[in-house]
Amino acid sequence: MRVALFITCLADGLYPDVAKATVGLLERLGHEVEVPLQQSCCGQMHINTGYPREAVPLIRNHVDAFAGYDAIVAPSASCTASIRHQHGEVASSIGDASLIASTAEIAARTYELSEFLTDVLEVTDVGAYYPHRVTYHPTCHSLRLLRVGDRPLQLLRQVRGIDLVELPDAESCCGFGGTFALKNPDVSTAMLADKMQNVLQTRAEVCAAGDSSCLMHIGGGLSRLKVGVRTVHLAEILAST
């Protein structure tokens, strides 16, 4: 099986440790990972802000970069969902038959990390050790677009040393929403405040999630409060030994 990593633009530029952890984890499980460097960004931000036209060249680049792999793994539910649900729609909207075909092909082989581990590799115990009190925030796109269900929790429950605590009102959105955080800063901050309050209630030292974007938002808020709670990506916990 030829496995490729879709780094995601955010992890590439701001959270390289998340991508390194993903590679480390998959290698530890005995899989060679390739990283086609032609990749950049899935174009989700463009599509969701109203610029599908500007996303087209990014989508073309993406399908070119990942042609020929058996599986493409991304440490992001949001980007995976965009590839799975939006790329085809944008391709259809411009009526490009070959792009419609190639986006469908790539979409069918793209997996969010927890999906890839539990569904394709069929492992839940990845041999991780993480001696910290952790609460898990299920991101909206993992829950409602990918329907990953409790896959991430199945993985986390097998981690040695972890003290996993349930997050109250976990399924509520954290308020990030891409450019929503900039266009509607007041509502975004109000949603973040409630999410942080729930995180703090758990007395966890770490808030984990499968999307660096939501974690950047929650982590940025927690850092501002100086409450000593960190955000950590699911991949980093699973990679840790």
Added chain:
Amino acid sequence: MTFLGMPAASLTGGNLDGEQPFPEAARLSVGNAQLRRNLGAATHTIRGKRAAVVSELPDWQELRAAGAAIKDDVLANLERYLLQLEQQVTARGGTVHWARDAQEANRIVTDLVKATGASEVVKVKSMATQEIGLNEALEQAGIEAFETDLAELIVQLGHDKPSHILVPAIHRNRSEIREIFLREMPDVDPALTDVPAALAEAARGHLRRKFLTAEVAISGANFAVAETGTLAVVESEGNGRMCLTLPKTLITVMGIEKLVPTWRDLEVFLQLLPRSSTGERMNPYTSMWTGAVEGQQFHLVLLDNGRTATLADPQGRSALRCIRCSACLNVCPVYERAGGHAYGSVYPGPIGAVLSPQLTGVDRNPSLPYASTLCGACYDVCPVAIDIPSMLVHLRARVVDDKREQHRLPSPEQAAMAAASWTMRDSRRWTRALRAVRLSKPLRGWRLLPPPLSSWISSRDLPAAPAQSFRDWWTEREKSRDE
């Protein structure tokens, strides 16, 4: 009938947009602690009730699919069903009127009331009449309208605007309602308490005289059956039924999308609606009427007001499936914080964010499609499976296209998006851009940034820039492996 190529909505009158863009209006409501408490408590309660009664039905997903399919059939064959409805209503003694927009609908209703000689009307809770601003139009014609739904009465007496589709006074709590009643009801007991039963009793006393004396009633409709010409109103209080039966003249204003083809189709919707809206298995009152009974007059005003323009957009038209249950409002994290008034339209929340801009044209409501994090909670609960998040994304593209057409110079946002697209479509440019991020090392310490980035650091710290991008790390690793 094909609607493609029809002109975009150009409406006269109506309550479908506000004075302020959503982010500005929301800033005020987010800062209102009382409102946040009222809304948080109310939406969470209804949310829980809905979830409980929906989980009881093993065939909920099939019901949803059936509801969506019936509405899609209506929308695809709207002209045929509307003409059938008109024929049936007319054959049973009713009169059908067609209104292109709010102004026309208001004129028709005002003329009908004037013709009866009445100077007062009682009203059944109705979104269509709120949409067109009927009460204001009647007032201008010297006709007083009395809202009989309890929550609608609270809004009217408080000189306020509805903030929720089902519970228009959801932004008020009991003590605020008590104050409004004490201030605005001339015959109220000054010892009124804020116990819900006492408040309801006060409203009942206030309204009873109106029911007995009113000559004209005005309603909306939840459904109209094309096959039989039957109209249906679904409610909890029974005040609607009093209005529908007692007065001599009944005028019903209904959006043209409220149709179902056959009587049997109601079976689906009478299960979907109460469970989704009030979280009840069945609503207490379902009133149905067909044409006019002897000695009574019945007028049906069919309202377009931007609906055929909405129908013209294949990716937006399913917003017309909406049965106004308000489940999407109750689960929406943005609605919960911003409240209904921030949306500026009588249709707030997720459905408002996709419906209002389509009814008015996106140029009149450009901020609403962005009033969402695209979290998807609305789509999950919608009883007619409207994919609101995807529709929001589609409408954002329409907003951007509309702005492109209006301005010759690109906005800063357009320029930024174009630049990002140019950089990211080519991996060499992208690699260089990532190195530039690294050079701007102190990222996290930044406290001064131009808008819109300034709104990020108003409540959140920036992440620390890493020493090296992932791709540079990877390239180095590959090299050292080869050596």
